[in-house]
Amino acid sequence: MAKKNSSGSNKKNSFVNSATGVNGEAERLQAVVLTDSFQTRFMPMSKVKPRCLLPLANKPLISYTFEFLTQANVEEVFLVCGSHIEQIQDYIYTLKWLPFKIHIINSVESQSVGDCMRDIDNRGIISGDFILISGDLVTNLDFNKAWDFHQKKKAQDKDYIVTMCLSECSDQFDKLRGQDLATFIYNEESQKCIYYQEIQSARSRKKASIDIDPDLIEEDNEDEDFVLRNDLIDCHVDICTEAVPAIFQENFDYQYLRKDFVKGILTSDLLKKHIYAYIAENEYAARVESWKTYDTISQDLINRSIYPLTIENNNSYSYEMPHIYKDENIVLAQSCKIEKNTVIGKNTKLGEETFIENSILGENCIVGNNVVIKNSYIWDNCHIESGSVVNHSIIADGCKINGKLKDCVINYNVHLNDNYSGVRLTNLKFHNKKNHDSFASDSEEDADDDEEEEEDEEEEEDDDDEEEGDNEDQNAPKLYESSTEDDSDEEDDIINSLQYQMDELYTSDTSISSTTKQHKKKKKRTMSSTSYMTEEESSEEEEDFIKEGIATIERAMENNHDLDTALLELNTLRMSMDVTYHEVRVSVITAMIKRVYTFINTQTLAPKEAVIKIFTSWGGLLSRVTFDEDEYFDLLDIIEQEIDELGTFEDPATITFLAFNTLYDIDVLEEDVVLKWWQTNVSTELKQAPINRMVAKWIEWLQTTDDDEEESDEEDESD
Numbered sequence: 001m002a003k004k005n006s007s008g009s010n011k012k013n014s015f016v017n018s019a020t021g022v023n024g025e026a027e028r029l030q031a032v033v034l035t036d037s038f039q040t041r042f043m044p045m046s047k048v049k050p051r052c053l054l055p056l057a058n059k060p061l062i063s064y065t066f067e068f069l070t071q072a073n074v075e076e077v078f079l080v081c082g083s084h085i086e087q088i089q090d091y092i093y094t095l096k097w098l099p100f101k102i103h104i105i106n107s108v109e110s111q112s113v114g115d116c117m118r119d120i121d122n123r124g125i126i127s128g129d130f131i132l133i134s135g136d137l138v139t140n141l142d143f144n145k146a147w148d149f150h151q152k153k154k155a156q157d158k159d160y161i162v163t164m165c166l167s168e169c170s171d172q173f174d175k176l177r178g179q180d181l182a183t184f185i186y187n188e189e190s191q192k193c194i195y196y197q198e199i200q201s202a203r204s205r206k207k208a209s210i211d212i213d214p215d216l217i218e219e220d221n222e223d224e225d226f227v228l229r230n231d232l233i234d235c236h237v238d239i240c241t242e243a244v245p246a247i248f249q250e251n252f253d254y255q256y257l258r259k260d261f262v263k264g265i266l267t268s269d270l271l272k273k274h275i276y277a278y279i280a281e282n283e284y285a286a287r288v289e290s291w292k293t294y295d296t297i298s299q300d301l302i303n304r305s306i307y308p309l310t311i312e313n314n315n316s317y318s319y320e321m322p323h324i325y326k327d328e329n330i331v332l333a334q335s336c337k338i339e340k341n342t343v344i345g346k347n348t349k350l351g352e353e354t355f356i357e358n359s360i361l362g363e364n365c366i367v368g369n370n371v372v373i374k375n376s377y378i379w380d381n382c383h384i385e386s387g388s389v390v391n392h393s394i395i396a397d398g399c400k401i402n403g404k405l406k407d408c409v410i411n412y413n414v415h416l417n418d419n420y421s422g423v424r425l426t427n428l429k430f431h432n433k434k435n436h437d438s439f440a441s442d443s444e445e446d447a448d449d450d451e452e453e454e455e456d457e458e459e460e461e462d463d464d465d466e467e468e469g470d471n472e473d474q475n476a477p478k479l480y481e482s483s484t485e486d487d488s489d490e491e492d493d494i495i496n497s498l499q500y501q502m503d504e505l506y507t508s509d510t511s512i513s514s515t516t517k518q519h520k521k522k523k524k525r526t527m528s529s530t531s532y533m534t535e536e537e538s539s540e541e542e543e544d545f546i547k548e549g550i551a552t553i554e555r556a557m558e559n560n561h562d563l564d565t566a567l568l569e570l571n572t573l574r575m576s577m578d579v580t581y582h583e584v585r586v587s588v589i590t591a592m593i594k595r596v597y598t599f600i601n602t603q604t605l606a607p608k609e610a611v612i613k614i615f616t617s618w619g620g621l622l623s624r625v626t627f628d629e630d631e632y633f634d635l636l637d638i639i640e641q642e643i644d645e646l647g648t649f650e651d652p653a654t655i656t657f658l659a660f661n662t663l664y665d666i667d668v669l670e671e672d673v674v675l676k677w678w679q680t681n682v683s684t685e686l687k688q689a690p691i692n693r694m695v696a697k698w699i700e701w702l703q704t705t706d707d708d709e710e711e712s713d714e715e716d717e718s719d
Contacts, residue, residue, distance in 0.1 A: 028075040028127070029072070029074050029075055029076075029130070029131070030074065030076045030077070030078065030126060030127065030128070030129075030130040030131070031072075031074045031078070031100075031132075031133065032077075032080060032126075032131070032133075033062070033065060033069075033133055033134070033135050034080050034113060034133070034135060035050060035051075035062065035080060035081045035082075035088060035134075035135040036050070036051075036080070036081065036082045036110070036116075037051050037134065037136065038112055041289065041290050041291070042054065042291075044424065045396055045409075045412070048396075048411065048412045049084065049087060049412075050084040050087065050135075051136055051288070052065075052134075052135030053084070053087060054288075055362060055379055056138070056288060056294065056297065056298060056301070057298055057301045057302070057311045057343055058311075058315075058327075058343060058345045058360065059311075059315070061135065061288055062088075062135040062136075064138045064139075064309065065133060065135050065136070065137045065138075066095070066098060067309060067313065068133075068139050068140075068141065068143070069100065069131070069133075070098070070100070071143060072131065072143035072144075073143075074100050074131065075101065076100060076101045077100050077102045077103070078102075078103050078120070079102060079103065079105060079135070080110070080119070080120070081104060081105065081106060081108075082108050082109075082111075082116075085104065085106055085108070088104070092104070103125075105119070105120070105123070107119045112255035113255065113257045113261075114248050114254045114255040114256070114257075114260065117244065117245050117248035117249075117254075118245070118249050118252075120245045121246055121249045122249075126242045126245055127242070128241075128242055129150070129240065130240055130242070131240075132236070132237075132238040132244070132257075133236065133238070134287060136287050136289065137235055137286075137287055138286050138287070138297050138301075139235065139237070139284055139306075139309075140283060140284045140285075140307070140308060141165060141237065141280055141283050141284075142283060145278075145280070146163065146165050146237075146278045146280070147239065149163060149278045150239040150276075153276045159272055160241070160276065161240065161244055161247070161273045161274065161275065162238050162239070162240050162241070162265075162275045163238065163275075163277070164193070164234070164238055164275060164276070164277050164278065165235070165237040165238065165239070165278050165280060165285070166184070166232040166234055166277055166278065166279055166285075167233045167279070167281075167283055167284070168232065168233075168281055168282075169231045169232060181230065182196060182197065182198045182230070182232075182234060182258065183195075183196070183197050183198075183229070183230045184229050184232055184277060185226055186226065186227055186229075186276075187225075187226055188226060188227045190276070191276050191277050191278070192274055192275070192276050192277075193262070193266060193274075193277050194226055195266055195267075196259075196262045196263045196266055197603070198259050232277075232279070233285055233286065235285045236257060236258075237285065238257075243273075247271070247273070248261065251608065252654075252657050252694045252697060253607060253658050253694070255651055260607075264606055267605075267609060268608075268609070284300070284305065284306045291409070294377075295377075298377065299341065299358075302325070302341045302342075302360075311325050311343060312325065315327070316328050322340040322341070323340055323342075324338055324340070325342070325343040326344050327344060327345050327346040327347075327348075328346050329346055330346070330348050330349070331349040331350070332350050333350055333351050333369075335352045336350045336353065336355070336356075337354070337355045337356070338350075338356050339355070339358075340357065341359075342357060342358065342359055343359075343361065344356075345360075345361055345362045345364070345365065346363040346364070347363055347364045348362070348365040348366075348367070349366050349367065350367045351367055351368045351369035351370070351371065351386060352369045352370070353370045354368070354369065354370065354371040354372075354373075355374075356374075357373075357374050357375075358374060359373045359377065359378070359390075360376075360378070361373070361378050361382075362378060362379040362382065362397070363380045363381070364380055365378060365381065365383070365384070366383045367384045368386030368387070369386040370386055370387050371384050371385075371386065371387070371388050372388075372389045372390070373389075373391075374390070374392070375392050376390045376391065376394065376405075377393075377394045377395070378395045379394075379396050380397045380398075381397050381398050382395055382397070382398065382399045382400070382401070383399075383400045385400070385401060388401050388402060388403060388405075389406075390405045391404075391405065391406045392406055393405045393407065393408040393410065394408075394409050395408075396410060396412040396414075397412050397413070398412055398413040399413065399415070400414075400415040401416050402416060402417045403419045403420070404420075405419070405420055406420075406421045406422070407421055407422045408420050408421065408423055408425065409424045409425070410424075410425050410426075411424070411425060411426035414426065541579060542579055542583050545573065545577045545579045545587070546583055546587050548573055548577075548587075549570060549573060549583065549587025549588070550590050550591045550594070552566065552569050552570060552573065553566060553570075553587060553588055553592070554594075554595070557618070563618070563620055563621050563624070566621060567624055567625070570588070570625070571584075581626070582631075582634060582638075585631075585635055585638055586638055588618070588621055588622060588625065589622070589635075590646070592614050592619075593639075593642045593643055593646050593659075594646060595614050596610045596611050596655065597646060597647070599613070599614075607651075607655065607658070608654075608658060611655060611658035611659055612658065612662050615658075615659055615663060615666075616662060616665075616666055619662060619666050620666065620668065622635060622663070622668055623668045629676070632670075632673045632677070633676075633681045636660070636674070636681075639656065639659050639660070640656055640692070643655050643656050643691065644691055652691050653690055653691055653692065653693040653694045653695070654694060656694065656695055657695050657698055660674070660698065661698060671702055674702065675699065678695075678699050
């Protein structure tokens with residue numbers, strides 16, 4: 001299903017707002033930077049500004065990523081953006097020191113890394129090997145060593161496609177591992193990866209375990225040793241060949257870079273591609289993926305643990321011991337005290353008897369008299385009133401603080417006149433629907449902002465008595481509550497450390513795509529055209545048959561019965577209970593979907609392999625209980641309904657697409673029937689539902705293929 005990838009590079013200007021593919025000159029080292037994290041860990045800050053522009057030691061996060069790409073001698077960079085595009089573009093225009101070309105890729109419809117890679121492939125902008133990274137990377141990795149490793153493996157292995165750059169997790173770097181932990185198994189001599197699996201955090205109540213098919217290890221490694229490691233830091237720095245976007249294009253179910261793409265490649269019997277692991281020694285590599293890593297990396301920058309990456313790179317900071325950094329034009333009262341590990345931004349003013357330690361202050365801040373700031377991060381344009389105390393907290397731009405804060409995260413432009421402890425505060429409105437608005441993607445959040453502004457305007461028009469207090473109300477604090485509980489299990493003896501305090505305050509480890517399924521409405525079953533009984537009259541018999549039918553198929557699967565035997569038992573049961581073929585289809589599909597989810601949940605098979613195995617083996621049974629067009633429409637509806645209702649996999653859209661595509665591949669579903677069902681039997685609302693996200697793209701591909709065949713036939717006739 002992959003579209004042919006064309007090579008090319010971009011125009012000679014240093015900045016291009018690239019909405020379409022670009023053609024150009026000779027091959028060059030390129031980089032793809034994903035600016036969206038597709039997560040909600042930095043809410044409510046990320047509602048106002050993208051994670052890649054959040055300040056780390058008073059510089060936007062993405063500037064550290066650019067420093068790495070500069071060291072790597074990259075010539076062309078593609079920034080893939082799905083939200084806050086104008087903010088990112090405005091920041092790029094201010095950077096005069098970048099030695100490479102930058103192209104903004106507007107990928108607003110992308111909901112995952114997989115969607116971004118398919119978009120990249122559609123544009124045909126990759127002309128050769130490229131670096132794939134995220135916009136929150138902080139590293140001093142020696143890229144030349146990794147590049148030499150990549151070139152060597154590419155020359156030796158014709159099936160090579162990716163080198164994952166990993167770093168060893170010593171005691172010094174243990175805090176950098178963040179939330180996303182994994183086990184890697186690779187060949188000790190060649191460093192070719194054999195297996196990958198995500199594991200639970202050490203603080204999780206769930207025990208981590210891995211289940212590996214022995215054949216996977218023995219297949220190509222009979223006389224070679226392999227290494228199993230779960231102590232590696234994975235910052236998603238990958239050196240890829242140009243085949244990688246095409247593989248994403250061919251596999252619509254690949255959404256995540258590691259647990260879908262990498263694990264899928266390593267376990268696939270069809271792709272036969274190889275991934276290698278480059279293990280960096282004594283080099284710093286981390287992603288700012290949570291408040292915990294935000295704090296850890298900030299402190300490492302202050303302590304110069306990431307040298308030659310330092311706070312004073314590309315700016316005007318002066319450095320003095322013990323790790324104190326001062327920018328230009330700061331005003332310090334004679335009696336203020338600045339202790340160790342402190343950064344003070346440009347044009348910031350500190351009042352009399354003020355005390356600051358282990359903290360970072362941004363630009364244009366005003367700090368009053370007798371203020372105490374410890375272990376905190378205060379961003380730009382903040383005003384800390386006299387007598388205030390800020391401890392173990394993060395305060396975003398434009399806030400005004402008059403009180404005492406401890407263990408707090410304060411969103412942009414909040415005005416506080418009280419004491420707070422252990423809360424997240426914002427001045428934005430968040431609906432209280434579970435797992436919905438508080439976990440909207442950034443693009444959805446922009447739409448929410450517009451609706452909220454309209455509601456605010458209506459309220460102001462209706463409430464003439466409170467006009468004088470409007471400005472204050474706009475900045476009044478509102479409690480921000482996550483709708484997903486944080487399951488981290490923090491130890492009592494470390495709760496006083498800022499890094500763990502911040503870790504407790506991040507909103508969720510759950511990606512946006514995985515939270516949407518929890519609030520979907522269940523659809524009622526639709527009867528086929530061959531059904532003549534009403535739901536009330538036949539419901540008990542139908543339910544009894546469905547239970548028996550599911551049990552029948554499950555026994556057939558367990559005992560490896562053939563399709564004829566299973567069909568005979570189903571038909572005998574159907575006639576004895578006087579039900580229609582609709583109930584037979586429900587039974588067969590339900591048993592198949594339950595089997596798929598069993599394989600996935602026990603990690604016996606990856607999602608793609610599980611669906612293909614079950615639907616290839618048992619899909620033929622569906623064609624023998626489905627006879628006309630209306631019944632095929634009913635069949636498609638049942639598949640979506642059962643995946644939705646039984647779903648335990650976090651992305652039901654993947655299972656739905658794979659089920660449809662497998663039935664299409666084995667000729668159970670005809671293209672014309674599928675297209676007509678989509679056009680006439682599926683409502684506009686359902687087409688846009690999360691479960692149909694990948695099906696919609698598949699339908700579009702079918703339509704494109706159909707149009708191409710018609711054009712080819714017309715050309716043949718004319719010839």
